[in-house]
């Protein structure tokens with residue numbers, strides 16, 4: 448296209464039908480009386496953004512650290528570690544391809560087809576990430592309803608599994624009904640159906656709400672988070688997916704790994720977004736109160752395998768649990784985490800598995816990382 452910066456509506460032009468673009472408008476040369484003039488123009492078509500396979504993440508280039516002549520400070524080194532742990536998982540995710548999942552989706556009439564599509568696509572991706580650990584076609588039934596329908600969700604899961612969801616309703620009924628259009632929402636992994644499929648559920652926002660899928664930073668990691676729980680059930684702790692036995696994984700690892708991996712996978716192409724959701728997790732009010740009011744090592748030690756799964760996340764699993772897993776990733780990468788998970792199952796003890804893989808007693812390690820975690824909180828101003 449030739450440069451015709453001077454084109455203005457009403458100016459004379461040379462030949463009817465020729466066009467010119469200027470100031471974002473496309474002008475056409477038209478005959479007006481005896482004269483040939485540029486018409487008033489229409490907005491020039493802009494290239495449409497290409498839909499990516501990951502609607503949850505807006506890819507932005509990872510900022511390159513600016514080299515400084517001075518020695519890095521302790522805080523700089525901690526920032527590097529945050530990125531190093533993120534890169535370990537995000538780089539695997541960037542190479543992963545979506546898989547074919549075996550999902551049976553049971554959605555209420557409140558749930559729109561486009562919401563189901565987003566959820567399905569994200570399941571396919573995260574199942575692809577874990578494809579060499581757990582077969583992506585793991586049969587999973589996903590019950591999806593609106594917050595206001597939490598009783599329908601519970602009764603559907605009771606009907607499918609034959610288990611009671613009284614404890615579930617006890618924990619989630621009142622907040623779900625109190626916030627039909629958010630910001631509260633729930634998602635979870637809840638044992639198995641009678642036909643042996645894993646059971647996942649989501650309580651989202653109703654049709655009449657502004658958005659059906661939560662727009663907070665965290666929802667961009669929720670589907671990924673839940674698949675991590677499915678993987679935990681398959682390779683580390685069968686009790687999580689209704690395959691019996693005692694609870695093996697400590698609460699801090701269960702929710703911590705699901706949060707850390709969910710965040711890194713969900714924001715794999717958006718490090719700034721990742722830092723925001725990491726902060727969001729650490730700043731969650733209930734989590735933060737735990738951190739401020741109690742000693743960190745003691746809180747983390749309390750989040751063991753006996754801790755209630757219904758309150759684990761908000762009691763610190765999502766925050767300091769995720770920080771602990773970040774530090775495991777820094778020690779021995781994704782491979783170490785996977786070795787740990789497999790050893791939990793073979794040793795039937797997460798403490799034995801921890802010593803085996805990381806060469807240190809878990810409590811000794813927790814005392815050490817608790818000091819670092821205090822600084823991690825300070826670095827983000829919490």
Ligand SMILES: [Zn+2]
Pocket residue numbers: 672676701702705760
């Ligand atoms: Zn979780």
